[in-house]
Amino acid sequence: xxxxxxxxxxxxxxxGDIPLTAxxxxxxxxxxxxxxxxxxxxxxxxxxxxxxxxxLDKPTSGNYLLxxxxxxxxxxxxxAEIRNNKIGFxxxxxxxxxxxxxxxxxxxxMLYSGIPAKERKERAAAALKTVGLxxxxxxxxxxxxxxxxxxxxxxxxxxxxxxxxxxDEPTGNLDTKTSAExxxxxxxxxxxxxxxxxxxxxxxxxAAYSRRVIKFIDGRVVSDEAVVKS
Amino acid sequence: MINIPSTVKISLKSLMVNKxxxxxxxxxxxIGVGAVITMLAVGTGARxxxxxxxxxxGSNLLIILPGSTTSGGxxxxxxxxxxxxxxxxxxxxKECPAVAFVAPVHNGAAQIIYGNLNWSAGVVGTTPAxxxxxxxxxxxxxxxxxxxxxxxxKVALLGQTVVNNLFGAVDPLGQIIRIKNIPFTVIGVLDSxxxxxxxxxxxxxxxxxxxxxxxKLFGTAFPGMIRIMMVKAKSSDxxxxxxxxxxxxxxQRHHIAAKQDDDFTVRNLTQIMQTAEQSTKVMTLLLGAxxxxxxxxxxxxxxxxxxxxxxxxxxxxxxxxxxxxxxxDIRLQFLVEALTLSLIGGIIGIIMGVSGALILSALxxxxxxxxxxxxxxAFSFSGFVGIFFGFYPAYKASLLDPIDALRYE
Numbered sequence: 001x002x003x004x005x006x007x008x009x010x011x012x013x014x015x016g017d018i019p020l021t022a023x024x025x026x027x028x029x030x031x032x033x034x035x036x037x038x039x040x041x042x043x044x045x046x047x048x049x050x051x052x053x054x055x056l057d058k059p060t061s062g063n064y065l066l067x068x069x070x071x072x073x074x075x076x077x078x079x080a081e082i083r084n085n086k087i088g089f090x091x092x093x094x095x096x097x098x099x100x101x102x103x104x105x106x107x108x109x110m111l112y113s114g115i116p117a118k119e120r121k122e123r124a125a126a127a128l129k130t131v132g133l134x135x136x137x138x139x140x141x142x143x144x145x146x147x148x149x150x151x152x153x154x155x156x157x158x159x160x161x162x163x164x165x166x167x168d169e170p171t172g173n174l175d176t177k178t179s180a181e182x183x184x185x186x187x188x189x190x191x192x193x194x195x196x197x198x199x200x201x202x203x204x205x206x207a208a209y210s211r212r213v214i215k216f217i218d219g220r221v222v223s224d225e226a227v228v229k230s
Numbered sequence: 231m232i233n234i235p236s237t238v239k240i241s242l243k244s245l246m247v248n249k250x251x252x253x254x255x256x257x258x259x260x261i262g263v264g265a266v267i268t269m270l271a272v273g274t275g276a277r278x279x280x281x282x283x284x285x286x287x288g289s290n291l292l293i294i295l296p297g298s299t300t301s302g303g304x305x306x307x308x309x310x311x312x313x314x315x316x317x318x319x320x321x322x323x324k325e326c327p328a329v330a331f332v333a334p335v336h337n338g339a340a341q342i343i344y345g346n347l348n349w350s351a352g353v354v355g356t357t358p359a360x361x362x363x364x365x366x367x368x369x370x371x372x373x374x375x376x377x378x379x380x381x382x383x384k385v386a387l388l389g390q391t392v393v394n395n396l397f398g399a400v401d402p403l404g405q406i407i408r409i410k411n412i413p414f415t416v417i418g419v420l421d422s423x424x425x426x427x428x429x430x431x432x433x434x435x436x437x438x439x440x441x442x443x444x445x446k447l448f449g450t451a452f453p454g455m456i457r458i459m460m461v462k463a464k465s466s467d468x469x470x471x472x473x474x475x476x477x478x479x480x481x482q483r484h485h486i487a488a489k490q491d492d493d494f495t496v497r498n499l500t501q502i503m504q505t506a507e508q509s510t511k512v513m514t515l516l517l518g519a520x521x522x523x524x525x526x527x528x529x530x531x532x533x534x535x536x537x538x539x540x541x542x543x544x545x546x547x548x549x550x551x552x553x554x555x556x557x558x559d560i561r562l563q564f565l566v567e568a569l570t571l572s573l574i575g576g577i578i579g580i581i582m583g584v585s586g587a588l589i590l591s592a593l594x595x596x597x598x599x600x601x602x603x604x605x606x607x608a609f610s611f612s613g614f615v616g617i618f619f620g621f622y623p624a625y626k627a628s629l630l631d632p633i634d635a636l637r638y639e
Contacts (some may be wrong), residue, residue, distance in 0.1 A: 056552065056632050077556040084554020095549045095636060099247045109553040111236045156553065 002065075003163065003166065003196055004030035004053065009062035011219075022048040023059070023219045032163065033128050033194045037207035037227075047168070049216065050200050054087055054166045055079045067163070084113050088157025088195075090186075092169035093151040096141040102128060102152045103137040109160040113221035124186060127155035130211075131185060147178035164196045165189070171206055183209040237559065238548075241517035241566035242414040256575035259615065262525030263579025263608045266584055270604040273514025275597035280510055286423045286432065288364040290466050291500050292473060294459040294480075297493030312455040313493045316440065318483060319459055325479055328472035330464045333360035333441050334456040338448040339581040342436065342625070343408040344396040351392050353409055353436045355443020355456075363462040371403045371418030372625070374439055382441035386414040389433035390422040401524040412446055414438065469498060518604075522611070536568050536623035542551075547627050548635025560628040561573035568620020569613065576612030580605055 011023040023045045029156045040046040048074060051057035055071055056079075064072040071082060072118060088109075089095075096105045104177060108126035117124070128137055132150040150170060157165050167186065171179035187209055199210055207213050208227065215223040245252045284637050296313040314334075322332045336355035341348055354360075361367070374385050386407065393402050402416045423432040444450050463472040473496050484493055540547070547560060555563075584605075587598040 051633050056636075077558075080551065080554050080556045084553060089552050091636070095545070095552070097546055097549060107487075108550070111240065112550075112554040112556070112559055117236075159472075160554075 001032045002029050003034075003067060004165075005031045005063075005065040006053070007063045007065070009049075009052060009059040010065060011045075011052065011057070012060045017087050018134035021219055023052075025062070025165055025218075026071070026221055027062075027219060028214065028224065030198070032196055033190070033211045034212060035190045035197045035199075036120070036212045037199045037202075037210035038212060038214050038216065039200075039202060039207055043218075044216040046155065046200050048219075050166055050198070052087060052167055053198065055083050080112075084109055085160055086152075086164060088160070088162040088165045090150065090153050090157050090165060090167040090170045092172035093174070094141075094146070094153050096152055096156075098142055099140060101138050101140055101157075102133060102144065104142055105152055106155045108156060108161050113160060117227065123159055124155070126161040128152070128160065130189075131155045144177075146174050147181060148175065148183050150178075154189070158189060158193070158195065162195075164198065165197045167197065169201055170199065170204070171201070173227055174183045179206065233454065234562075235500050237562045238570075241563050241570060244563075245567055245570060251535060251539075252571060255532055255571050256529035258528030259525065259557065259572050259575025259612050260528075260579040260582055261531070262521070262528035262615075263576050264582035265521035265524050266518060266608045266611070267580060267583025267600060267604055268590065268598075270514060270608075271583070271598040271600045272590065272596055273510065273517050274599040274601055274604070275587075275591075277510040278599050279512060280503065280507050282424075283426065284507065285309035285365070287426060287499060287503070288366070288462060289500060290462075290463040291363070291498075292461040292463065292469065292476070292499045293499055294435075294461060294476065295497065296458070296493045297491075297495070305583035312450070312457075313484060314453060314456050314459055315452075315454045316456060317454060318480060319456070321479060321483060322459070322461065323359070324478055326472060326475040328463055328468040328475055329461055331359045331362040331462045331527065333357050333363045333460050335360075335458045335460060336440050336443045336448060336456045338443075342408045343393065343411075344397065344402075344405065347396050349392060349395040351389070351434050353438060353447060355438055355440040355447070357440055358563040360437060363460045365419045366423060368418045369399075369421045371416070373418055374437075374574055378437040383438060384412060384414045384442060384446070385417045385438065387418040387420055387423055387437040388416055389420050389435040391431055391434040392436055393419055399424050402576070409436070409438070410447055414528065427638075436584045452561060454515050461574055466500065469500065473498065525611060525615060528612075529572070529619040531617035532568050532571055533614060533623060535571075535627070536564060536620055539567075540564065540623045540627040543627075544630060546637045547630050548632050548638065551630070551632035551634060557628045560630075561624045563629050564624035565617065565620045567614040568624070572612045572616025573609075574621075576609045578611065580609060583608070 008028050009023055009026045013020040013022055016095065026049065029160055035117065038046045052059050061074050063070055064071065066082065067086060071079065103121065104123050107120045108128050110120045110123065119217070123207060125137055128134060131152050131154050136148065144152065151210065174182060174212065181207060185199050189195045210227055212226050213219050214221055247614050250506050268287045276578050294314065319332055319334045322329055339350055339354055341350050341355045358373050358375060361373055368387065373387065378385055388402055396407065402419060406413050407416060432484050440456065449563055461472060461476065476496055477492065480494055481492060486493060550560060584600050589601050591598045
């Protein structure tokens with residue numbers, strides 16, 4: 001089943017006199033349950049592509065069908081709604097709310113989908129358990145280690161039962177051992193709960209956890225191949 | 231879908247996180263609301279005191295003064311020529327339909343002796359109608375009657391100040407006092423009235439029948455002449471009609487030709503007092519307006535802090551947008567924060583303002599009245615300030631681009 005269908009997407013930033021073309025005519029499809037790594041040097045357009053896939057940005061031209069819905073023309077609030085219930089984000093810098101407990105951070109997406117307080121708490125606690133942070137519900141985000149913070153972020157990404165997780169350099173701020181743990185958690189969510197994971201990274205080690213690697217250079221897809229597991 | 235309870239919860243939480251900043255922001259509103267309430271209380275208190283004085287003087291009051299004499303080309307002051315008589319009093323009572331009561335005043339200062347104590351007070355010769363004109367009840371005893379006036383009997387009604395100075399704990403009723411050495415029987419005590427608008431002690435007075443004053447105490451240049459007349463019109467609407475009728479009647483009675491000036495003056499005291507009341511009203515408004523400026527400044531303080539807060543929390547806004555906050559979710563969050571600051575500030579300000587008014591009353595002795603209206607007004611105004619000055623920062627926050635906001639350091 002096709003989850004993401006990108007057709008001929010172009011993104012041009014009107015920077016001064018010379019417009020900057022970040023993406024030109026990118027087309028690809030992603031099946032439900034895939035685990036994809038997007039790679040490329042900086043300035044290759046991979047981040048722009050992620051932002052468009054994550055409904056944070058809109059393409060200048062082309063179409064983006066997410067779960068059969070063309071989202072390339074939707075307004076801010078409709079995009080927010082799609083992010084809320086279809087997409088989970090995991091960022092390099094964790095992006096948790098400071099001076100807020102782990103549980104409250106995980107509750108955040110549900111605050112915007114009108115889920116009653118009691119159910120919010122239960123689901124947030126369950127999500128924290130899934131990522132192995134049982135018992136740390138009341139810790140403030142700044143009291144947690146980097147790896148734990150990233151786990152909270154993953155719990156936040158899955159708590160609203162989003163079918164897709166976008167992970168933008170999720171291990172960029174973590175040491176090797178913690179990186180491996182986080183990647184294994186993502187693999188587990190991908191295989192166990194059949195959540196589609198799309199990962200942006202420039203580390204081949206991290207990309208090796210995926211099953212399909214797409215490489216970007218100068219705003220174009222230059223390679224798109226399955227990872228051969230040894 | 232906007233979830234109001236959780237928006238409120240989010241807002242309260244972020245205010246709690248920045249306690250110091252929130253309370254300093256609130257301080258602006260606290261001072262503003264407090265100042266508005268205290269100032270309005272002072273103004274309202276002053277107005278109330280003036281209205282009390284107006285009613286203590288007697289309402290719908292006209293005073294008729296005799297005319298001035300001319301001596302060698304120099305015109306003397308009003309009241310120097312005795313032109314008013316008891317006959318005029320009776321005529322006005324009978325013939326002016328707009329007049330409710332009219333009473334003569336023939337007065338002077340005199341020494342009063344009771345036992346071994348003496349006191350000097352204003353002695354007013356008048357008729358029983360005086361108590362009606364001045365709306366002045368007795369606290370004890372009985373008023374003198376028309377028979378007392380006809381018979382020029384030596385009876386007296388004492389004001390509270392006179393009673394306090396001469397009698398102390400003794401019941402004055404039935405006692406004999408001497409006014410200019412003439413013995414008078416005390417038949418009644420006037421209720422306490424307090425200060426006049428001019429600051430005179432109205433209770434430092436003695437009422438006796440006008441005829442007694444004319445014949446036995448102060449004498450008259452011509453028989454039957456009196457110093458002034460006090461008139462009570464039937465209602466405030468009748469005041470000008472009463473004035474017109476009196477002028478017409480007195481000109482006729484005094485045989486004044488069409489081109490000649492009046493030999494008397496009619497003064498509308500109520501009107502003068504109403505002007506004073508008006509000016510206090512203006513003063514109250516002015517005080518309130520000045521205080522409102524501080525409320526406005528407090529509002530600008532809120533806007534300032536909210537703008538800083540939006541910038542400082544750009545990343546938080548980005549995170550919220552990324553997980554699905556819509557335009558109005560963000561807008562409402564910041565609006566509710568501003569509104570909470572201003573409303574809590576408003577409540578504390580009301581408490582401070584009311585205490586400020588009480589302290590002013592206690593320390594400076596100013597009459598202050600905190601009206602419910604001023605409290606409601608100040609509270610709703612602070613709410614309005616919160617929404618008004620909170621909207622721009624909230625609007626700004628909601629327009630942030632989620633990608634830029636997430637990258638913001």
